[in-house]
Amino acid sequence: MKIIKYGLLILSVLSLSACSSFNAEDSPIKEFTDTINETVSNSSNILEGANDVLTYVQGTQQSFQEIMNISGEWTEVFNAATNGEITNEQLASKVTNEILPLNEELKAQIENFVPPTDATGVINDLLLNAVATQQEALVDVVNGIQTGDYSVLNQANKLMTEVQGFEGEFTTMIQDIISEYGF
Numbered sequence: 001m002k003i004i005k006y007g008l009l010i011l012s013v014l015s016l017s018a019c020s021s022f023n024a025e026d027s028p029i030k031e032f033t034d035t036i037n038e039t040v041s042n043s044s045n046i047l048e049g050a051n052d053v054l055t056y057v058q059g060t061q062q063s064f065q066e067i068m069n070i071s072g073e074w075t076e077v078f079n080a081a082t083n084g085e086i087t088n089e090q091l092a093s094k095v096t097n098e099i100l101p102l103n104e105e106l107k108a109q110i111e112n113f114v115p116p117t118d119a120t121g122v123i124n125d126l127l128l129n130a131v132a133t134q135q136e137a138l139v140d141v142v143n144g145i146q147t148g149d150y151s152v153l154n155q156a157n158k159l160m161t162e163v164q165g166f167e168g169e170f171t172t173m174i175q176d177i178i179s180e181y182g183f
Helices: 002-018 028-082 088-111 118-147 152-181
Strands: none
Touching: 028 088, 028 118, 028 152, 088 118, 118 152
């Protein structure tokens, strides 16, 4: 809105100067209009950067939702194993054949993100930490079951709970960026 107001002011000044012998180059208004032109030019750059940030934020929100989906799948099969609905071997099979491949694919996607700002870089680090922690937990479950060390199930579940705890931190970071850029 400010840009429109300043644009109208510039247009008025220019039209008035065209009607008289007023020399706009020597006027203090020239400095004012140059400042406004610079602001408008900089706004274009900010908007371009904002577009990159918005695209990144949208992508990370989808990725974080996938992290939460994978964590939900883990919780579901872990509870099924804990309740005796499936065996530990079936748990290991589901993790190996279904959940781990999803997590590995997601990890590769997140590693390919190029954060456009330092703030989005911090978000990217959080996503990488979440997906790596999830990967560690899932691999530990499979290895523990294969070696007969079932105590890893509880430790893996704690790691997955830790991943779910990242949701609040991620949400706060996204909200801060949304506020900063006015999305």
